[in-house]
Amino acid sequence: MERPVLLPGDIAHQEIQAQYVALSYAVSYIGSVTTLELLHRRTGSRGWYNWSLLVGSAISMGSIAIWGMHFIGNRAIILDYGVDSHQLMYNSSFTALSFFLPIIVLLSAYMFIGTNEDVSKTRVSIGGTTAGLAVVLMHYLGQFGISNYTSVYKIAFVVGSVIIALAASNVALLIFFVSRAQWAGTFWKRICCGFVLAGAVSGMHWLATVGTSYRLRNAELPKSTLDRKQTVIVVGSLCVFTCTCLLAYAAILGAKTRQMISKVRKVTISAVVFDPEGRLMVTTSGSLPTEVITDTLNSLLDQEFTKEHPVFLWFYRVSHSWAGVKDFVSGMQQHLRTTDIKKLGAEDQSALNLLFREMLCVAAKKLSEQLRQPLEQLGFLYDEILHTNIGPRRQILAPIEGSDVEKLRKVTNGKGQTLFVYRQVTKEDVARLQSHGYRFASPKVTIEVVARSLQLNKDELMEHLRSMRESTLAESILEPGIHIGCFAARANIEGGFDVLVQNLQPNLIPCVQLPVRSLNDDTKAVMQSLQGLSMTNVLRALEIKLAACSANQRPFLEDMRVTVLALRKAYPDTFWLDSIFSSTPVYMPCRTANVEVEQSTAQMFLFRIVVPIHQRELSDGIRIAPFDFFNAQQRTFSTSRDHEVLARQIHSEFSGFTERNLRSPKPALLSQKLRGILWPLSKRPTTAERTLVDNPFANIMISQAVDVHSAKTSLDVHELDTLQVAGAAVVVREVEEPTWAEEYFHLLMSKPRSP
Missing domain, CATH: 3.90.79 (Nucleoside Triphosphate Pyrophosphohydrolase)
Structure with missing residues (x-):
């Protein structure tokens, strides 16, 4: 049977090749997955990193998932029983416009959605709707660019294709951004979202294609046209490039995962x-x-x-x-x-x-x-x-000999x-x-x-x-004023000692602030009268004093009694009742706006006790801490002068490495003999200069900003060996004084612990 002759104005016979349908969906899927992966990597709206991801996601979705899918899909359409001269041909100008339009629209859509971890369904819906409209606009603009046929549409199919594009785009993006915000957006979930997003593009395209007929035009074809083979080559090249990038990315991601496991x-x-x-x-x-x-x-x-x-x-x-x-x-x-x-x-x-x-x-x-x-x-x-x-x-090892280190x-x-x-x-x-x-x-x-x-x-x-x-x-540090605290040490079964500290502020011992700014002679006398009493006896003595005190003494005695009771209530462990009071105040760092103020300390009067080693249960407000670590914490307050001491110690210990690195010779391009000839005698180093270069200690090292007025500072001057040079190096070294914790710990261990 002979085929009818297709004349201008006739509707062309139309067939669909299934293999190109599958290929078009694969192209759309590649672009969709790439888009979602790039969007997943975005972390904000600033910086070249985020902008490159944003532009890349718009390009991958617009150029591959939508534009590429459209032209590969149209390659599946066979018109007029396969006559080569009657297949779809495209106007190059409209084809280029259809390439850039969806990219611009999608760029604005993804910018509007943003990167916030809190997902706004309204913003995602608007972005999804815009993305769906980009699919529709690209499709019909691409159809408008067909040079040799006029597209004839059925309204019902047009409406249906628009609905599919909008609905599927919204669903895919909503699932993606919700899973991303919940950090459940693993790679396989992005793959599933890619299926839905590609379905939006393909579903819209093929429903519209089923409702589209092609009428042959009378006019001559424009000179700048692209046949379907050329479009397939262009789209295929884009897809190969994208697949290569995805494989490279997967390899890099796998390497990073293995590196993290190794770390x-x-x-x-x-x-x-x-x-x-x-x-x-x-x-x-x-x-x-x-x-x-x-x-x-x-x-x-x-x-x-x-x-x-x-x-x-x-x-x-x-x-x-x-x-x-x-x-x-x-x-x-x-x-x-x-x-x-x-x-x-x-x-x-x-x-x-x-x-x-x-x-x-x-x-x-x-x-x-x-x-x-x-x-x-x-x-x-x-x-x-x-x-x-x-x-x-972790292995538990028995004691071993020194030779088995x-x-x-x-x-x-x-x-x-x-x-x-x-x-x-x-x-x-x-x-x-x-x-x-x-x-x-x-x-x-x-x-x-x-x-x-x-x-x-x-x-x-x-x-x-x-x-x-x-x-x-906020920094965990005492407020200025008078404090009543408890210092408790306990032997550690693995060696050394622990101290009891606040559970929420482990660099502080249990304490409560006394509502008094300073002590006068009368209040100091009250403190002296409590020297050596247990906490139980301190409370009893304060009650007796309150019953016989004058009106002027009552406020302080009442404040002292309430503070000790508050300390007892905050830390209700029974062993505190046997702790011994010390009337000698301990000076500790406190919060201050001016670190240069000499009186940047708080006074604390302590109850002290050695907790039995079998005491394992503690109240919720306290916990144990290694004494050495707690002692180190006392040197790290923002108001501590020990930062300066540490800096000088670091300088003394490590400055030699830096100086030797600065003096380390670089590989010479000329031999020593040749450099001796070319280098003017006037620029050669003198014997003294060579001495300074060869010996890092042939100079005077003086520590900076040494405060001789500080009560916590002592200076030792050491004379170093001449190290084969005629001269001496003088090092001024600042020595750290013991912290209050060290001094009080030794006091606790050396003095009787009963009244």
Whole structure:
């Protein structure tokens, strides 16, 4: 049977090839998944990172998922029984316009939706509706660009195609953004959303195609036309490029996942950053910014790394005064590069501890660079070390001989440890961090992803995050005035001593402030009369004094009695009743607006007691803390002068590394003999200059800003060896005085503990 001749004005016979239908859906799906992945990676509305993702998502959706799908789909339409000259041809101008129009519309839609973690259904609906309209506009603009046929539409199919585009786009974007905000938007969920979004484009296209007929035109074809083979080549090239990018991205993502798993088997440091609303900063994959400190901890330490370890105590203090170490990190880094740890034995533990301190500082510096902020703004070190859940459980070893020190190095083998530095940032910092690719979300919705990435228990990590958040709100420090407190020490079955501290403010002992600003001679006499009495007897003595006192004495006696009762009520442990009162005040740091004020201390009168080692149950208001760590905390208050002391100690210990690095010769391009000929004699260094270059100690080192008026400062002057040069180096070193906790602990251990 011969085919009828197609004349201008006739409706062409139409067939559909199934393989191109499937191919068009695949093209749309690739573009949709790419779009959702790029939108998932957005963290804010500022910065080239977020803008590149925004533009990329609009291009992938507009050019591939919509435009590419349309022209691949139209390739499935066979007109006039397959006559080559009667197949669809396109006007190049309208084809180009149909390419850019959906990209522009989608760009505005995604900008309107935004990146907030709190999903606005109204904004998502408006954005989804705009995206659906972009699909419809591109389709009919592309149809309008057909050069050799006029499209004839059925109204019912046009309306139906619009409804499908709008409904499916809204559903896909709503599911995507809700799952993203709940941090349930794993990759497989984005794949499912991609099916729905691609269905919106394909469903709209094919319903409209079924309701479209093509009438052959009379006019001649314009010169600038594209046939269907050319359009397939263009679309195919775009899809191949997109698939390549997706595969590369998947490989990078897999590598990052493996890298994170590898990290948690090592000793790492992670940044915990909160915004003013308490939201937690995470990467787009839901993990905390993390840097590796070392994977050779067992070859560095001869004891388990805990919060009582001297290196941890040192690093804890450094984190409260980063300015003292920032200038020496580069020297530390160079020293680590040039040191072979394997050559250091167990007898070189002081050298190993120094290397580990350098590793901590270098990792902190790398973490600050990862966040693109100065080291001084990195935050404070958290007072707990968390162990990852992977690897075998920690071994319990029996006592071993000194010759078996290497066995002790395996205490933490196979188990990672994580340190945290925490801080709260301003709204300006939040915007800056978002522009660098970080997101802020509620810890409740991100905790599962964060805990999984760190291999930590979710509930345990949540408690630590809550503690860090509370610590960022205000410094835990005494208010100026008179305080009544309790100092209790208890022997630790593993060695050393613990102290009892406040549960919510673990750097403070249990105490209550007395509503008196200062003491006069009469009130001091009252305090002296209570010397050596137990808490029970103090309350009884105050009651007796109240019954026989004058009107002038009554207010202070009543305040003192109420304060002791408040202390007893806040910490209802029975052993406090036997604690002994000391009438000698202890001076402690307190909150003040001016750190230069000499009287920036609070007076505290203490009840003291040694708690029996078998006393295990404590009230909710207190907990135990290692004495060494608690003592280190007393040097980290913002008003403490010990920050200056630590800075001078760091300078004395590490400045040599920095100086040697600055003096380290660079590879010479010319031989020494040739440089001697070319270099003018006038520019050659003198003997004295060579001495200064060759010897780092051939100068006078003087510590800066030494306060000779401070009662807490003592200066020792040491004369160093000449180190093969004629001269001496004088080092002025500031020595730290014992803290109040050290002095009172020794007093508690040395004096009788009964009246």
